[in-house]
Amino acid sequence: MARQLPMLINGEFVASQTDQWIPVTNPATQEVLCEAPAATAGEMEQAIASAKAAFADWKEVPVSERARLMLRYQALLxxxxxxxxxxxSQETGK
Incomplete structure (x- = not known):
């Protein structure tokens, strides 16, 4: 069985309660790389609510702090x- 991906909700990785999983395949080989959850309505509502709350906090963060965080993101990439x-490459089959 392929690895089932968790969802990121409210800054935490959580296992989905769904019974529907979407295979992520390598189109060159048709190998199933993992499975992504088809989130339930409740999970979607949780994700939307947490995103709205995060935005309310994020918009109050000074630009200099946002820039510092984005530079850290760049460094991690x-x-x-x-x-x-x-x-x-696997996901696109190249």
Missing amino acids: KEHQEEIAEIL
């Missing part, structure tokens, strides 16, 4: 670029 490239 560079640090993990090989791993990210591998995942994207």
